[in-house]
Amino acid sequence: MGGQPLYLEPRLESRLRSLLNSPVLLHTLTEALGSPLHVVVPDQLADNLQQFRSVYGARHLSGQVFFAHKANRSSALLRRLAATDAGVDVASLGELQHALGAGLTPDRITATGPKNPEFLWLAARTSVTVSLDTRDELEQLVTLVRKHALPRTRVMLRLSEFETSGVRVLSRRSRFGTAVRELDPLLESVERYGDVVDLVGVAYHLDTTSLTEKATALEGCLRVLEECRSRGLRPRAVDIGGGFGVNYLADGGQWERYTTGLTEAVLGTRPPLTYGGHGYGLRNEAGTLRGALGLYPAHRPVAGARYLDELLAHPAASLGGSPLAALLLDHLYDLHTEPGRALLDQCGLTLTKVLEVRDQDSGGPLLVRLAAKADDVALEEHGVLMDPVVVPRDAHGHATGSGSAPGTATEPVGTYLFGSRCLESDLITRRTVFLPRRPAPGDLLAFANTAGYCMDFHATRAQHQPVARKVAAWQEGDTWRWCLDDQYWPTTPVGGAQ
Numbered sequence: 001m002g003g004q005p006l007y008l009e010p011r012l013e014s015r016l017r018s019l020l021n022s023p024v025l026l027h028t029l030t031e032a033l034g035s036p037l038h039v040v041v042p043d044q045l046a047d048n049l050q051q052f053r054s055v056y057g058a059r060h061l062s063g064q065v066f067f068a069h070k071a072n073r074s075s076a077l078l079r080r081l082a083a084t085d086a087g088v089d090v091a092s093l094g095e096l097q098h099a100l101g102a103g104l105t106p107d108r109i110t111a112t113g114p115k116n117p118e119f120l121w122l123a124a125r126t127s128v129t130v131s132l133d134t135r136d137e138l139e140q141l142v143t144l145v146r147k148h149a150l151p152r153t154r155v156m157l158r159l160s161e162f163e164t165s166g167v168r169v170l171s172r173r174s175r176f177g178t179a180v181r182e183l184d185p186l187l188e189s190v191e192r193y194g195d196v197v198d199l200v201g202v203a204y205h206l207d208t209t210s211l212t213e214k215a216t217a218l219e220g221c222l223r224v225l226e227e228c229r230s231r232g233l234r235p236r237a238v239d240i241g242g243g244f245g246v247n248y249l250a251d252g253g254q255w256e257r258y259t260t261g262l263t264e265a266v267l268g269t270r271p272p273l274t275y276g277g278h279g280y281g282l283r284n285e286a287g288t289l290r291g292a293l294g295l296y297p298a299h300r301p302v303a304g305a306r307y308l309d310e311l312l313a314h315p316a317a318s319l320g321g322s323p324l325a326a327l328l329l330d331h332l333y334d335l336h337t338e339p340g341r342a343l344l345d346q347c348g349l350t351l352t353k354v355l356e357v358r359d360q361d362s363g364g365p366l367l368v369r370l371a372a373k374a375d376d377v378a379l380e381e382h383g384v385l386m387d388p389v390v391v392p393r394d395a396h397g398h399a400t401g402s403g404s405a406p407g408t409a410t411e412p413v414g415t416y417l418f419g420s421r422c423l424e425s426d427l428i429t430r431r432t433v434f435l436p437r438r439p440a441p442g443d444l445l446a447f448a449n450t451a452g453y454c455m456d457f458h459a460t461r462a463q464h465q466p467v468a469r470k471v472a473a474w475q476e477g478d479t480w481r482w483c484l485d486d487q488y489w490p491t492t493p494v495g496g497a498q
């Protein structure tokens with residue numbers, strides 16, 4: 001196998017850990033509903049929301065947490081969200097309809113992203129707040145509201161390309177939002193159409209892990225709010241989007257060792273760690289390491305609500321150096337956030353059945369074929385490297401790693417995990433995955449923490465293979481209960497989901 005196994009064990013909090021310790025249930029579910037199968041855990045979403053709320057509370061900030069719907073299509077998650085006091089950020093007509101149907105009232109919904117006329121109409125018709133990307137979009141909305149005699153619409157202005165010195169662009173360019181230097185004509189339009197639109201605030205969403213980039217953007221928004229006020233407008237909120245991140249791995253040391261090992265493998269000083277020597281963005285040019293690692297930082301000690309807290313503690317250099325939170329509080333601005341991935345942390349897992357296990361003549365990694373397609377477990381799509389957990393078929397027997405099956409079942413093995421499409425490239429992950437024991441056909445490989453983007457964002461119906469089913473699971477005392485995702489309502493669990 002070439003050296004020590006390099007594990008990347010998933011971080012498991014109590015709910016997912018308990019589910020994974022319920023092998024009879026997991027095997028019953030996949031026998032009934034097929035593989036792959038997604039399991040979502042709606043109650044975890046409510047707990048994650050509380051963590052964001054407590055950051056607001058500690059800093060005395062008001063405002064709303066809007067769950068970014070696009071991260072998961074689940075009805076159960078959305079209906080559980082409706083039973084809290086949070087909001088939802090919708091980015092399509094379908095998502096808006098879904099949110100309204102789940103019980104989220106328009107005052108708890110914001111519409112972002114590219115908008116077709118139907119989406120804009122339903123948003124304006126129901127008095128949802130609309131986040132506008134451009135002056136063109138504002139004009140479209142104004143025309144629509146006037147033509148159909150719709151109510152005056154609350155709008156946010158989405159901004160981008162924030163600058164600190166007036167020269168250096170400190171946040172990345174984006175297809176979305178209006179560059180801050182083009183703000184003037186936009187504000188003139190907002191003033192002109194004051195009878196039709198009500199400017200409630202400004203917004204940004206940056207798809208980056210960089211705290212300083214986000215702090216620059218938030219600071220930029222605070223300056224824009226001041227400018228609005230000096231013009232007589234009365235905006236009162238700033239929406240800082242999502243991108244708070246998730247910590248996927250249990251052990252930072254494993255991540256260090258793995259990424260070091262990958263670098264060495266690319267340079268050829270240790271055996272390959274990937275199928276076909278794939279380098280995840282790194283390459284070897286005549287003995288020199290080139291490129292950049294295109295991976296999600298899977299071990300992130302500061303993620304989710306903690307990341308928000310650090311952002312709020314960041315000093316605003318151009319505004320006297322106070323922490324951003326203090327400036328928000330001084331002006332009594334509402335702080336809106338739109339976490340997607342972070343609110344779905346530990347909210348679900350994906351079960352895949354092992355169909356075939358084959359040794360290679362060459363002695364390389366075991367070839368393991370799963371009843372799933374790569375896009376059913378789209379970890380690779382997001383550059384998230386994380387091991388699955390083996391749930392043995394012999395469910396009454398042994399926990400992972402302590403199996404006593406005959407042969408080599410207790411030895412660690414390196415594997416390539418293939419999907420079920422007739423494609424050479426249908427690898428669930430291009431990485432050699434080390435498992436603590438040799439899997440057998442009928443075992444399940446459970447991919448933990450897949451609720452954010454990995455379940456259905458990339459799912460297709462290629463080759464007439466059905467899209468994976470989804471169930472919602474919750475605990476009643478020590479017992480796990482479940483139903484199909486679209487059967488779940490907050491009244492479903494006995495005792496209710498409060």
Ligand SMILES: *Cc1c(COP(=O)(O)O)cnc(C)c1O
Pocket residue numbers: 068070071089112113205241242243244245338339340341342
């Ligand atoms: C995708 C998206 C989000 C959520 O991003 P995460 O990284 O999942 O937190 C929030 N706001 C907007 C506008 C988005 O497009």
